Amino acid sequence: MVSAQARQYIANKLEEQAKQNWLFxxxxxxxxxxxxxxxxxxxxxxxxxxxxxxxxxxxxxxTYRNFISSNNYHTAKEAVDLLHDQLRYIDENYKRLQSSPEIWVKKGLFTRIKERIAS
Structure with missing residues (x-):
């Protein structure tokens, strides 16, 4: 578990990198x-x-679902780099994923309930 300050820093780095450097x-x-x-x-x-x-x-x-646990990184840079790797993988395999989705983790109960209400 990370602190609120660390979460904010990760959010800022994610947004900064996505706007400036991540071209997919x-x-x-x-x-x-x-x-x-x-x-x-x-x-x-x-x-x-x-x-x-x-x-x-x-x-x-x-067509794709996965997650990065807070236990898998020690710094905001590591978190954002891991996220970039996931997004790059989705981008590079976009067409293949359309016909062969990769769902590595199940949706949480809350997400399933929310989807049922929305439909």
Missing amino acids: SNLKFEGEIPNQGKNRIYGFSDVCITLNHKGDLWIEGP
């Missing part, structure tokens, strides 16, 4: 998506990045 062919940075919870959500075309209150980064889209 199939993913476009759309900025932070407003929400009412503690989580920070960022859009990259059809992929959402969620930075939750524990410091975990969830990468979720219709």
Whole structure:
């Protein structure tokens, strides 16, 4: 678990790198998506990045789902670099993922409930 200050720093670095350095062919940075919870959500075309209150980064889209645990990094730079690697993988394999999705982690209960209500 990371502190609120560390989470804010990760969010700032993510936004800075996405705007200035991350150029993908199939993913476009759309900025932070407003929400009412503690989580920070960022859009990259059809992929959402969620930075939750524990410091975990969830990468979720219709054809790819994975996460980076706060235990897997020690600095904000490491967190953002790991996230970049995930996004680069999605971008490079975008067409293949359309026909063969990779869902490495199951959706949480809250997400499943929210999707049922929305449909």
